[in-house]
């Protein structure tokens with residue numbers, strides 16, 4: 001196992017820079033997830049760690065060693081891809097044994113490691129099969145087995161679950177997390193799926209257009225997003241944003257939306273009277289009752305009952321807003337209801353910079 005250091009790393013393809021100076025420090029044994037929209041540079045960064053892509057600036061370390069110029073096979077890493085990349089003409093056993101055979105490992109050692117990996121992954125009964133005789137989930141397990149047998153310093157995963165159906169994805173992410181808890185090998189995992197990031201990561205790196213927006217534990221990012229991008233990306237359904245200006249007319253700060261509706265703001269808000277802001281409130285932090293007051297009027301557009309909770313899409317303070325209730329409600333479209341944002345849990349962002357105030 002080893003730490004991974006990414007110091008001011010840049011990458012250009014021709015004259016176009018796509019990674020603009022990224023810094024990430026990954027501890028030995030940590031499970032770090034790189035998450036961000038498609039095209040933000042996740043795969044490029046992972047491929048630079050793997051050595052499959054030259055870096056244009058900065059430094060990458062695995063353990064204490066700068067690996068900028070070290071070829072991939074000498075970096076002691078193992079990579080698992082979205083498309084499995086299994087050899088179709090080889091059995092599960094031979095797929096898993098392949099890299100060890102290439103490295104001239106003794107036959108008994110190969111057999112021992114493949115058996116260990118197959119047992120961990122529940123592939124014991126399938127080792128004589130060919131990839132075409134396996135389900136998608138089983139193929140992905142073989143791809144992981146092939147990585148495990150090498151006992152690498154670092155596992156690199158690039159969207160390994162994207163080709164699986166929704167149910168299997170949920171099952172496999174739990175398996176990968178359990179696997180990491182058992183092996184404790186440093187892992188860098190790329191996904192565009194924020195739920196996958198939230199559920200699997202020790203720490204999440206949120207990327208956007210080739211920069212790092214924020215690094216933190218899943219709940220740090222959820223509770224204290226640094227800016228509107230992170231606030232809108234982490235959490236599902238996404239945070240609601242409502243434009244407005246700070247008002248201190250009544251002593252305590254509030255946000256006055258474009259249509260004049262007043263939204264309760266945290267008492268600790270520093271911004272001055274008239275400051276242009278964006279009010280952010282998560283669907284799960286809006287309730288129908290708080291025991292007093294009149295609430296913010298909202299016109300119901302659509303109700304989505306899921307059984308476990310109810311989603312209400314409403315028009316509130318001149319914005320489309322989603323509210324999530326634990327209870328069941330049978331509101332009618334067009335009906336006006338009154339909503340209470342949890343003042344202690346709302347966020348206020350600077351309208352120009354997007355930074356949280």
Ligand code: ADP
Pocket residue numbers: 013018036037038039040041042043044045
């Ligand atoms: P992600 O994995 O986050 O979806 P990528 O790392 O694949 O994003 O791509 C980041 C950016 O770099 C994109 O704009 C993509 O078009 C560009 N890019 C990736 N690979 C190449 C390449 N080989 N040549 C030119 N541009 C590339």
Ligand code: MG
Pocket residue numbers: 042043044
């Ligand atoms: Mg990618």
